Amino acid sequence: MSQATTREIGIIMNGVSGRMGYRQHLVRSILAIRDGGGIELPDGSRITVKPILVGRNEAKLAELAAKHGIEDYTTDLDAALADPKWEIYADFLVTKARASALRKAIAAGKAIYTEKPTAESLDEALELARLADAAGVKTGVVHDKLYLPGLQKLKRLIDSGFFGRILSVRGEFGYWVFEGDWQPAQRPSWNYRTEDGGGIIVDMFPHWNYVLENLFGEVKSVYAQAAVHIADRWDEHGEHYTATAEDAAYGIFEIEGGIVAEINSSWTVRVNRDELVEFQVDGTHGSAVVGLFGARIQPRNATPKPVWNPDLEDSHDYDADWQEIPTNDVFLNGFRQQWEEYLVSFVEGTKYPFDLLSGARGVQFAEAGLTSSAEGRKVALSPLTLG
Numbered sequence: 001m002s003q004a005t006t007r008e009i010g011i012i013m014n015g016v017s018g019r020m021g022y023r024q025h026l027v028r029s030i031l032a033i034r035d036g037g038g039i040e041l042p043d044g045s046r047i048t049v050k051p052i053l054v055g056r057n058e059a060k061l062a063e064l065a066a067k068h069g070i071e072d073y074t075t076d077l078d079a080a081l082a083d084p085k086w087e088i089y090a091d092f093l094v095t096k097a098r099a100s101a102l103r104k105a106i107a108a109g110k111a112i113y114t115e116k117p118t119a120e121s122l123d124e125a126l127e128l129a130r131l132a133d134a135a136g137v138k139t140g141v142v143h144d145k146l147y148l149p150g151l152q153k154l155k156r157l158i159d160s161g162f163f164g165r166i167l168s169v170r171g172e173f174g175y176w177v178f179e180g181d182w183q184p185a186q187r188p189s190w191n192y193r194t195e196d197g198g199g200i201i202v203d204m205f206p207h208w209n210y211v212l213e214n215l216f217g218e219v220k221s222v223y224a225q226a227a228v229h230i231a232d233r234w235d236e237h238g239e240h241y242t243a244t245a246e247d248a249a250y251g252i253f254e255i256e257g258g259i260v261a262e263i264n265s266s267w268t269v270r271v272n273r274d275e276l277v278e279f280q281v282d283g284t285h286g287s288a289v290v291g292l293f294g295a296r297i298q299p300r301n302a303t304p305k306p307v308w309n310p311d312l313e314d315s316h317d318y319d320a321d322w323q324e325i326p327t328n329d330v331f332l333n334g335f336r337q338q339w340e341e342y343l344v345s346f347v348e349g350t351k352y353p354f355d356l357l358s359g360a361r362g363v364q365f366a367e368a369g370l371t372s373s374a375e376g377r378k379v380a381l382s383p384l385t386l387g
């Protein structure tokens with residue numbers, strides 16, 4: 001009987017003290033994979049993971065390492081990059097600090113796995129994609145929204161032909177983020193400062209780009225209106241600051257095949273929806289409303305026939321016209337699911353689609369949103385290449 005092999009992959013995890021780095025990437029992905037005994041490949045062999053925590057505050061790293069039974073941590077990124085034991089560099093830093101760290105990691109020959117946006121400008125994002133391509137290193141960029149149960153149900157509806165011809169997509173994302181004076185804000189204050197890499201366009205548009213292109217088709221143009229609705233905010237230390245970055249963006253996007261998508265992103269909206277993000281998709285044969293978890297459909301054969309009459313109160317219960325899609329699958333945490341796919345692709349040497357070029361398209365989309373808003377015009381997107 002042949003002995004099943006185990007391949008341990010060393011991963012440099014930079015920025016694990018942050019919101020995303022700690023919860024989603026360290027605890028819910030890498031430690032969950034480690035504690036679950038790794039990932040089993042079809043041939044019976046296994047991938048296991050070994051993280052090294054990297055950050056600026058040694059005491060914090062030591063505390064996290066002790067809490068989670070992690071042997072390695074360091075404040076010296078260069079030393080970790082120089083050690084061949086660590087094969088993958090993973091980055092969850094604030095956006096502003098990302099490009100320089102990725103550049104170093106690529107130069108050190110590490111495979112890359114990173115949060116979005118991959119850089120602050122399209123030029124830099126493309127440069128990183130090209131550097132990685134030239135160095136022959138595998139790259140992966142977080143595309144977590146695609147793994148949301150609601151969006152996976154939507155993908156299945158699309159693939160099954162439920163919609164007929166898709167006409168439009170309406171997305172509502174957002175919730176109220178407190179200003180920080182009488183209640184602490186639930187997002188870091190850098191999110192509201194352009195000079196620190198903040199703004200909801202840079203934060204959310206990269207997500208909308210990969211959601212739209214992977215579910216509906218290539219995005220052709222971007223029109224956006226950004227707004228700093230609330231300029232007075234208070235930071236983590238209770239200090240007042242003036243927001244320089246938009247806290248809401250209203251976007252209209254043209255997709256190949258004539259599909260029009262309209263997505264509002266806001267940290268200054270009170271939720272009147274079932275979930276913090278919802279998309280309505282209308283097609284010739286049916287419509288769907290999907291959120292993080294839920295998905296409801298209305299086929300054309302069950303579509304009511306409303307007649308506009310403002311003189312008569314309408315007693316029809318429109319909510320009742322929608323049918324809930326059952327949860328037929330067990331959905332893993334999306335960040336973990338993507339990490340597992342990336343690690344399998346890394347070990348098997350297969351092409352990984354959500355790479356730095358895909359990340360650069362996300363940055364291009366965000367940059368187009370900012371340009372559109374500043375100049376009051378629709379911005380066409382041209383295809384990006386590594387050449």
Ligand SMILES: NC(=O)c1ccc[n+]([C@@H]2O[C@H](COP(=O)([O-])OP(=O)(O)OC[C@H]3O[C@@H](n4cnc5c(N)ncnc54)[C@H](O)[C@@H]3O)[C@@H](O)[C@H]2O)c1
Binds near residue numbers: 017093094097115116
């Ligand atoms: N995929 C998603 O859904 C999602 C959601 C939120 C944020 N993000 C992205 O994740 C990244 C981190 O966001 P967050 O909300 O976790 O931020 P955060 O402020 O909670 O964490 C940022 C991390 O970067 C470190 N850091 C800050 N300034 C640094 C500097 N100058 N040099 C080196 N390290 C520095 C901090 O110590 C911390 O570990 C951002 O790029 C953001 O766009 C992604």
